[in-house]
Amino acid sequence: MSIEDDRLAGAVEALDALGEFEHPWMGAAFAGIPRHRFVPDAVWMPDPGGGYRALERSAEPARWAEAVYAPHAPLVVQVDDGRPAVPGVGREASSSISAPSAVLFMLRALDVQPGDRVLEIGAGTGWNAALLCERAGPDRVCTIEIDPALAARAREALETAGCRVDVVCRDGELGHREHAPFERVIATAAVGHVPHAWIEQSAPGGVIVAPRIVPFHQGGLLRLVVADDGTASGSFDGGVMFMPTRGQRFTRFDPATLITDNAWEHSVEDTTALDIAALDDVHARFATSLRVPDVHHLLEPDRGQGRTLWLADAAGTSWAVVRDTTDGGEVNRFGPRDLAQEAHDALVLWEKTQRPRLWDFRTTVTPHGTTYRVGDTDQPFAQDPGAPRR
Structure with a gap:
């Protein structure tokens, strides 16, 4: 058994013991679509002095495999939008493969059914799209990646794995109108405002799952259900931390x-x-x-x-x-x-309002903005006009 296969087996056992595989298909997909086959040979680890240092699979295979299968830690696969100023040294993380536990958490919230048409925003390595394809079926998943190099690599990894997924290189906030409507939309990058294109391109009753980022807080996982009138309503399933989409990055506060x-x-x-x-x-x-x-x-x-x-x-x-x-x-x-x-x-x-928690807030997104209420109350707690429609 290779180092990677050994780590995969250990991760399956650990996540199963924690009850992370809520549905049988999730455990089967995790075990049957090895994560390490989608991760590049060079990944990036936090440097104690700040920034990131490259970790090469060829130089430290055991440490590389351990990082790939760490159950609760994301792994950075790109820094500085692919253009680090110094080889092997990165300033800012610009793409990552989410922690296995976070991926499973989002898949539970999305609740994909066989035959669903799925739109994924943020292909990254392609591994999440492969898991979605295993559940929804061949040619039912479209994944969008704004970075050409990442899109090309994800496409290659998916083809090698035999996953028939449509990989499109464009701004994910625009969605993919050509393949709409979708029963499920999932974003693997955080947004401050849910792009209305995602709602417009969803079928009535469709589900949108996206990390919502806010300046004072790491953010929460927002789960919305789309209504017939072109609005979407839902709540937060819990706290999560994801990189923002490139169009909604926060300027570093200095x-x-x-x-x-x-x-x-x-x-x-x-x-x-x-x-x-x-x-x-x-x-x-x-x-x-x-x-x-x-x-x-x-x-x-x-x-x-x-x-x-x-x-x-x-x-x-x-x-x-x-x-x-x-x-x-x-x-x-x-x-x-x-x-x-x-x-x-x-x-x-x-x-x-009795100190509401993240998951106590109900959210409604319309073409005119977003409204937040506490529980079932009619009085809005906050209203956000949102970003201009694109």
């Missing part, structure tokens, strides 16, 4: 470049009721992001003088620096918006 000396001199000094400690709760952060979806934050650890929270809007026109002191909160704010007050108001509403 206070040092945003807050210049000149801007600081013109900032307003004030006090604030914003409780920084409340943002330690992941559900509070998620709720805050729903109310202020365009505000990024950076919460610094306590270094003996209290904690500091940096806030900035996506436009870069307003920011706030909140310091948590023994006498209360102090803030320096700049620009037309009072971001500390907006965050405080969001937390107050979260408290008034």
Whole structure:
């Protein structure tokens, strides 16, 4: 038995013991479509000093196989959009193969049935598309990849494995109207706004599963059911962390470049009721992001003088620096918006609505935006106009 086959057998046993194979087809597909046959020989491991270092299969086969079959860890297969400045060294992860447990979690939510037409956004290595093909059937899965090199490699891996999957190289946010309608749509990259093309290209009663990313929180797995009127409604199945689609990447928030000396001199000094400690709760952060979806934050650890929270809007026109002191909160704010007050108001509403958790929020997506409600209440908790239709 090869190192890879041994690791595959161990992963099947471990995931089965954890109850990850909710349906028999999932265990059979996992065992019958070896993950290592879809992973490139060079993968990227986090460097303790920051960034990523290449791990070559030929140099460290045992470590490579271990990384491929780690049950709960994703594996980076591309850095810097395939163009690292230094060979063997990467700055930013730009594509990964999701952890086996995360893949199975999303497949359970998607609930693909034999014969379903499936649209996958983000082919990556092609392994997830192969699992979908095993369930839906040959020629029933279309997977979209925006990166030409990744698309070509996924196509080759799928053909070698004998999986009849249509691999299309284009922007996944546009969907694939030529093969619509789809009974199932799954995104393996996170979105801040669900593209309405996915809803338009879904059959009534179709299911859309996509990681929803927000600035204050790692995000949640959104499961929507499409209605006859072209809207989609659903809820969050749990917390997940995925790279965003390339069209919805967040700009890295760097206070040092945003807050210049000149801007600081013109900032307003004030006090604030914003409780920084409340943002330690992941559900509070998620709720805050729903109310202020365009505000990024950076919460610094306590270094003996209290904690500091940096806030900035996506436009870069307003920011706030909140310091948590023994006498209360102090803030320096700049620009037309009072971001500390907006965050405080969001937390107050979260408290008034009985501190709802991620999965307590119901979501409705229409051509005009997204509405979030807590449970079955009629009163919206938050409304987001969403991105312009493309």
